[in-house]
Amino acid sequence: MLKNLLLLCFLSISLPGTGQDPGPFTAKDTKPLVLALRRSTPDTGKVQLLLKLSDQYYYRLNRQPSDIEKALSYTLEAKKLSISLDYHKGEGISELLLSRILPQKNERENGRKAALKAIAILTKYNEYFQLGEAYYTMSGYYSTNAEEIGQRIALVEKSSEAFGKAGNKEKQGHIYMQLGDLYVTQGSTAKALSALRQSLAFFKAAGYKNLMGVYDLLGRIYLEIGSVDQAIEHGLLAERTAKMLGDTSSMQLCTIYNRLGNAYNALNRFDKQREYQTKALVLALRLKDAESVHIIAVNLAVCMQRLGDFDHALSMLNESVKKYPLKTDNSKVLVYGQYLIIYGKLNLSLGRKYSNIVEEITSKSTLSNINLRYAYNCLILFYFEDKNYKKLEMNLKKSNELARKANFRIYLYQNYLYSARLDSIRGNYSGALENYQKYSLLKDSVFRESKARQMSQLEILYDVEKKNDSIQFLTKQSGLQSGMLRQAGLIQNITYVSIGLLLVIIALLIAGYRLMQKSNRNITVKQDEINRKNISLEHLVNEKEWLIKEIHHRVKNNLHMVAGLLDSQSEYLKTEEAKTAIADSQHRIQSMSMIHQKLYQTENLSSIDISAYIYEMVQYLKDSFDTNQQIHFQLEIERIEMNISHSIPLGLILNEAITNAMKYAFKGDREGTIFIAFKPIGTDYFQLIIADNGIGLRPDFDIKRAGSFGMTLIQGLCDDIGGTLSVKNQDGVTITIEFLYQNEEKDTHR
Template sequence: MNFIPIISVKNHVRALFAMTLFLVVNYGTSAQSKENPDVLKNKIAKAESDPKKVELLLALSDYYLTKTGEDKSDLDNADRINTQASLLSDRLKYKLGKGKSILLGAQIYREKGDSENALEKTKNAIVYSKKNNLTELQASGYAELSIYDAELEQKAKYKQMAILLYKKAGAKEQQATVLKDLGELYSSNEQPDKAEPFLKESLEIYKAIKFKSLQGLYNILSEVYTQKGNFSEALKCGLLAEKIALELHDNTLQLSSIYNHVALVYYYLRQNEKTEEYWNKALKIAKDYDDAEYIRTIADNLSSLYIRQKKENEALKLIKEMQDNYPTSNMERIMTENYLLFNIYRIQKNNAKATFYYKKMVAHYGENADRNGNTFAVLRSFASYHYQVKNFTAFYPIIKKLDSVSAAIGNNNIRSESHLIWFKADSSRGDYISAINHYQLYKSLSDSVFKGEKSKQINSLQIEFESEKKDKNINLLQEQAKVQQIQIQKDTVVKYVFIGSVIVLILFLGLLYNSFRLKKKKNEELEIQRQQINEQNELNKKMLIEKEWLLKEIHHRVKNNLQIVISLLNTQSAYLDNEDALMAIQNSQHRMHAMSLIHQKLYQSDNLANIDMSWYVYELINYMKECFDTDRNINFVLEVEKTYLDVAQAVPLGLIINEAINNAIKYAFPENRKGEVIIVLKNIGESNYELQIADNGVGLPEDFENTERDSLGMNLMMGLSDQIDGTFEMKNDNGLKITITFTRNTEFEVTAENS
């Protein structure tokens, strides 16, 4: 089952959320520019005692309140200056200034940690604004009031009241900001269907007023679409958020949050390299700001990626590093790491430690994960745990609930993974008809997420985003060229003026002018040729993209057809009692799966010509281990160099490995004898490679030449070795050792190395 980060749909950046609150509730200063404090002080000193001076004092107080860092002296300055603004408003009978000062005072108390006085002052600001018909200030009061209530629906109610009042006052930017906050509130509580309409309405208003800083809103929309399993829209919004942030030179923690959500989309799309790239960028920014909680958030996400990549030890190391360097008392953070540790030990089949953390999670989230959020992640880990310990009584209610809640929001990615483990559970219990149904559902749902137009759309988004980056670089070079051209023109003009001042050189100037005309004509001809070349390049690019998509679709269909045949053979085996027939079907399934992996890798990667054999052998051995349940008595050791082979060599080599491992599992270690199987693929000079499959089992019997040389497996391995122009050698060497040497095809060598 695909592992997911528990914090992926729950936590935003803590500092970012606080920043959002200030945008909403600081009505008293929202219209003020963030001027240099020295400039503000100079204006205050020169200002007369009038409402303008009150506004300047409020702006200076807000500067100290929202200043980066947590210096107590900044809050004391904000409080002192706000008191001056309040007293001056009283003398002037400036009601708006007085109301703003009351609300700003509430925010200062909140920043000091005095929630009781902050809440009282917020209520006073609302009463004052109602009494004096200050509609916009009243809206800001309700937005501030929503911070203090713990109940979700009450928070939402206060925000909706603020939205209506901002709309009444015509404050469109504030209205859009609170709509965004309301959408974020529902999103953080795993209610994406409620969040989406508010966020879309916010976006519509922001665009209408030509508001440019939309990166935060697109970031939240990316999270909402991720929760709903709509990864094409999630990636689109995430990349838009990144694009806008970079254009506006936004290098704050908000950019870290954007990178985090883009990484999460790539995570669900199983693009591990992109996932790691974006999470590392997010982690760097978080470390630059020394934000301990968010550093741990990103680190926990990276741990989740390591777990999915079977790098449990790296995940454990990273968790330990975070606990040592960034200690926390935050219960949600502690439970997140308990969740990670639970899954690490579950995957390592350390059931004792897994059970220890399982009990901790049940105490926090409940047996059905119905407390404290994170429903999907916790339910899936519980289902995997119950399947692993063969507690099917607990497994089936959990997996049914997971399918139900994911279906309710249309998240086919989660549903597909749920039906895969459901299929495994039914298969292990002998319920093959039900197992086949769940496997078909898994394939159908998985394909709906990762194939066809959606997959094409996702890849198009990435291409478009990368193209825009390149276009910006080209535009920059063109601007530099224009500056150089202008400078050249200026120099030429100076030269012409100088030459023009000398009468004797008139003839020379005429010849120079004629030369210029010829050059201009030549440049026009060159420009026409350049445009024609560009058009041809664009046509070639489109043809190349179409060819790549066609090849991917072919590999995808081949893989799907092989999977269908495997499923049909699996179904047929349920009706057979003959052990030899069952064994033959099982061998055929393994061979077809070995070929299927090749085509699966080809359509999922950008390299359509070559296969990474280190990845392939790892996946094939994992499949064999799952099929034969060999973890208890056979240890597999892989020493496979990162080697790229084309399909013509990868498929025969995969079938040879499949046959050799199959024979080792069945015959090398009789009566559950423990042993070791070593698979080595290495370069032995230039383009020559050697494959070894060796075990320390019972080896070949003495009469093997006479009895087994003509078996299907042996003939298949020897025939496939001939097919790749290799040599096949088999001998007893403290067990059986099979050696194949061959020469790698180098036709696509450059492509493989660049992939």
């Protein structure tokens, strides 16, 4: 079975365009410009209005042929007026717009000539921004095939250079991203990596946030060179960026999901592949992109087969084909090939039906080499299952011929493995051994070549980056030398002025020295007085800290005394309800007492380490409850310091929640777990979770109408700290409190 399939990708089209297209515009956007044009006079302002209107119609939402006609009319009028005004910039931009409009009217050659005129005019008058646009538009007149891609790349590189002179880093970021895509198409992986890294640098320098396209291309390249971890890392960055920008349904996000799935496939993480390519398929269906639906469905079907889920793979393919029928031979071979693999496991008679269809399609020879080889491979795998060794051998022979013709060495050594398997089935063990040896030798050779190619690409990348660093260093050095020459002349002039000023300063210093002696005597007297006051203040501060500690100590002792009195009182009570109330009160008092104990023991008198306090609180409650229940505690507490105004409410909340869980969540001898988490979830924003896997609350429980004192107390304490409380009654009880913590002491010193 094929382990990998070609991923969904988007190739650069061979039509002129811009690095970033404006719009789309609507009639509402155009109306103010039309009104302004009617009131305009024949000057450069009118030229600019005409050019804006041309853009408005060219980039019109749901553009119609009439919109192209209007865009052309406004551009020609702008060009004519620019020539009459001798307004060179307007003339150059007019030619640039014509180079985009004319191909839409099947006047491609005239459009190319307009692009050349735009480049000549804008170069002559140093209009670098528009020149960058003109070079990029000109590059669109060349395709991405082997004969023309070099010319296309050269023009895009000139576009980047022009945008650099214009100082537009965001445009440079877009152009370098396009360069990265073109280098990938050309097979220059190292150059592509370098270009995309430069794209990221320019985007970040410009403060541009939409980086998911760059991350996606980087992930694609890293996957091709075998750096799967890097591929997944950049794919996840692309996904995270899309979410940050609110993108939930674009074709680009669909591509990101599909490529992430293939990256996880390379790690044999078929569960993650299934997760991401399912998301990709949902998006492709929503966007009604039939070709993408078929490609992603096949990728997903391969994944499901690796997971052993043949039935689900079949139903998913059937549903995709039902919604978007197969129209081209390439699409049919792609999907029917998977039918062959699946029916080879589930229903051989249906598989034979599809094998005949695929055989017929391959005989036409209209398929691409990649899809033709894929078809042969699926037929071979099916005929192994069907035990039709005659047809298997015939397709294996065709596959070998194609592999040698197209230099598909990876597929050639895989065919040797199939031949060895066929020989073994027929009892030709010497032939099987010979073919297996050929398989091993060719596989090792391809692996070594692949690694050598990767190393070569990485060396090229290193050389390119080293060259870029050298150019930057020389540029900085040249600038530094020019600055040093200017500085030398400035220093000479400053020296003469400084000598005159020095003489004046000496005279002032003498007079100042005499004044300073007098001032020093006065300062010494005042300093002695200040020192005496500082010593007195230090004593007062020490006494204050001692008194605060003593207060905390006495509060703790008083709370212990109250707890003891309650304990004594409980011996005279007869009802269990009263005893329980007394015990609950003791726990609450103990939770407050422990906080004052912490404040007494620490040097910081205003806050305590809440994590250490929670651990002690849990241990105290475990020791306090005399029960045979096997209750386990799972704590995920981060080290956080909080003041007493937050610590006491949090302690009481913990006491109530844990006590309720230990008393009511686990009936009889049932084992259970109480989970406690306390962590920051944002700047000065924290989350406290107390959860158990016990019997839960009654189904009709509503916190707003809860009559228990414990829940009422938790709600009140949560309000005291300005938090929000939620109670989830599913597989036990989960209490979640989120609150904003503002340290009063910190705020007063801001």
